[in-house]
Amino acid sequence: MNEPIHKMVGRKLLNIRKTRGLSLDQVADLTGVSKAMLGQIERGDSNPTISVLWKIVSGLQISFTSLIEDTEPKITVVRAAGLSPFEEEDGQYRAFPLFPFHPQKSFEIYTVEMDQGCSHASEPHNEGVEEYILMVEGKLDITISQESYTLKAGDAIHFTADRPHTYTNTSNAKAVYKTLIYYPPS
Missing domain, CATH: 2.60.120.10 (Jelly Rolls)
Structure with a gap:
């Protein structure tokens, strides 16, 4: 997948938030990042700074790389x-x-x-x-x-x-x- 990094971050952040059953308000409270900024990041409309990403990963207690590594399952078929x-x-x-x-x-x-x-x-x-x-x-x-x-x-x-x-x-x-x-x- 050749997805731009800010789109990947947004997709992964949305997935983490939905998996945990959190609202944007709750994530904003946990991270200190505004609800508006979080929404823009999730939609891929904003390319967050490293300091904003650190606030997000610290507040959600996840690794930095969990937002930027492609973890899509890879399938290899050997004939x-x-x-x-x-x-x-x-x-x-x-x-x-x-x-x-x-x-x-x-x-x-x-x-x-x-x-x-x-x-x-x-x-x-x-x-x-x-x-x-x-x-x-x-x-x-x-x-x-x-x-x-x-x-x-x-x-x-x-x-x-x-x-x-x-x-x-x-x-x-x-x-x-x-x-x-x-x-x-x-």
């Missing part, structure tokens, strides 16, 4: 047909990035396909990194520090990934799973 995999084990292990790592999210999600008999060893990740595996089809043995776990379609496992772990497709067909890798804030 499987458009994904290119990372391949290992001579192409028998394919990881398709559904949602690559983003610093503000602290995780990434992949769909992984492993051909029959494929085994993939993963080096330990950094301390605090966690993996969540959700089996979609086939059968998978996961060995984590010498201990093995067998997953079938519909099963899931979570583990700290700062130790060696190996994935082995033990089924007679392709194994498919989703993996979410969580990275703790540094």
Whole structure:
């Protein structure tokens, strides 16, 4: 959305006021900003000064950025047909990035396909990194520090990934799973 900032401030202020069930008079009392000025801001007719914005956020006890950041829900659709995999084990292990790592999210999600008999060893990740595996089809043995776990379609496992772990497709067909890798804030 490419909305002018004063229009966004007005829209968000109106939304906050309506959500809280406040009248313009009540907001004026809370903030020390006149009812007329608040009405102009809400309609997008006025570009408020920073000092006026500070009065508003202080009086309503909200963050300054809550009036200027675009918080509209973002929708991302990922089409499987458009994904290119990372391949290992001579192409028998394919990881398709559904949602690559983003610093503000602290995780990434992949769909992984492993051909029959494929085994993939993963080096330990950094301390605090966690993996969540959700089996979609086939059968998978996961060995984590010498201990093995067998997953079938519909099963899931979570583990700290700062130790060696190996994935082995033990089924007679392709194994498919989703993996979410969580990275703790540094």
